[in-house]
Amino acid sequence: VLYNSPGRKDEAVDHLRHVLRTDPSHLRGTRALATLLGNPSNAEAQRLEQRAEQLSQLAGQVTEYKATLYSSPENTEARLGLAQTHRLLGKVTDAIIQYRALLSINPGHLSAGLQLCQLLAQHGQLEQARILAESLLQGNPSEPRIYLALGNIHRMAQRPQEAQLAFAKTVEINPSYAQGWHNLGNLALVGGELQQAVEHLHKAIEAAPDHAEAHFNLGSAYLQSKQFVEARASYENALRIDPSFIMAYYGLGNLHAQSRNPSAAKDAYSTFIQKWRGDPKTTTAVREALD
Numbered sequence: 001v002l003y004n005s006p007g008r009k010d011e012a013v014d015h016l017r018h019v020l021r022t023d024p025s026h027l028r029g030t031r032a033l034a035t036l037l038g039n040p041s042n043a044e045a046q047r048l049e050q051r052a053e054q055l056s057q058l059a060g061q062v063t064e065y066k067a068t069l070y071s072s073p074e075n076t077e078a079r080l081g082l083a084q085t086h087r088l089l090g091k092v093t094d095a096i097i098q099y100r101a102l103l104s105i106n107p108g109h110l111s112a113g114l115q116l117c118q119l120l121a122q123h124g125q126l127e128q129a130r131i132l133a134e135s136l137l138q139g140n141p142s143e144p145r146i147y148l149a150l151g152n153i154h155r156m157a158q159r160p161q162e163a164q165l166a167f168a169k170t171v172e173i174n175p176s177y178a179q180g181w182h183n184l185g186n187l188a189l190v191g192g193e194l195q196q197a198v199e200h201l202h203k204a205i206e207a208a209p210d211h212a213e214a215h216f217n218l219g220s221a222y223l224q225s226k227q228f229v230e231a232r233a234s235y236e237n238a239l240r241i242d243p244s245f246i247m248a249y250y251g252l253g254n255l256h257a258q259s260r261n262p263s264a265a266k267d268a269y270s271t272f273i274q275k276w277r278g279d280p281k282t283t284t285a286v287r288e289a290l291d
Contacts (some may be wrong), residue, residue, distance in 0.1 A: 012036055025089040027055045061085045074105050080112055087115075092123055108139050110146075117149045126157045144170035144177050151183060163187055171203075178208035185214070189221050197221040212242035219251050228259045246275045250286060257289065266290060 005012075013036055019029035034048035065082035068075055083098035099116035102109055113136045120129035133150040140146055151166030164187055170180030185200030198221050204214040219234030232255055238248040249272035256265035269286050276283055 009036065023090070025055055025058075025091070027052060027059060030055060055089070058085055058089050062089075076102055076106050076109060076112075079105070080109075083112070084115070087119060092119065095119060110136065110140060110143065114145055114149055117153070121149075121153050121156055126153055129153045130157075142173055144173045144180060147173070148177075148179055148183065155183075155187065160187060160191060176207045178204045178211055178214070181207060182211060182214045182217070185221070186217050189217055189224075194221050194225050198225075210241050212238045212245045212248075215241065216245060216248055216251060219248070219255075223251065223255055223258065226258075228255060231255050246272060246278075249275070250282070253286065253289065 013033065016029055016033040016036065019026050020033065023029070030048050030052040034045050034052060037045035037048070039045060062082065062085050065078050065085065068078040069082065072078070079098055079102040083095045083102065086092075086095035086098060096116065096119060099112050099119070102112045103116070106112075113132060117129045117133050117136070120126070120132065130150065130153050133146055133153060136146045137143070137150070147166045147169040151163045151170070154160075154163035154166060164184065167180055167184045167187065170177050171184070174180070181200050181204035185197045185204060188194075188197035188200055198218065201214050201218040201221060204211055205218065208214070215234045215238040219231045219238065222228075222231035222234060232252065235248045235251045235255065238245045238251075249268050253265050253268035253272060256262070256268055269290050272286055273283055273290075276286075
């Protein structure tokens, strides 16, 4: 009603934003808000139009996968595709149902098991995720990705010692496993073990030179150690590898603030605010730092 009421555009926008906060994958709400914002030069309208196109394609994929499964219920690839598409749409419960259905058909399907572990952990079902990861290990005792998943579950459950053991197991199995070294480094960084964090993160970068997050975390370790030159180089490496790694601007802002360069800090923080699309609390914290 508000959408069609002359002079009440702001109220209509507020309601549509509420729709998308409640369900970010609401196709009609996304399209309606894009249309209402209207101006082709409006960056948010353009982003919403792109999102609406993506949602439309994903909805079409759901229809295709369901049609395949209707005629062939034990088609594991179609079921995996359906689970992944539900996940992209933010339909967590539907995704979990499809992953579990697939694993009931093929309990040893490693990709489905790992993806379900991650999904359960991300949504707070840590004990179920742990049980699943340990069951996957029974059939794959030398698979580093399972130990990585188990380490992440322990980390999220505030069990850092168990997480450290699981991550260490990944690089024991495969000394060139970059993500294992990265997670060991990140765990050490969070625990304040800065020298160990630097060593682990260097090993991650040796194994995968284009691991942008490892460069970023290495920058954070150097920053906490007051090694400003090394920190700046690491943050800039993260951005060189992945210009969309926006948190690196936040790191650079902190670096310049601590090294008493307020002008450069302001520039980095302002760039971060302009580009950041993540947690609004982070944006608020940066605005406070600017003030």
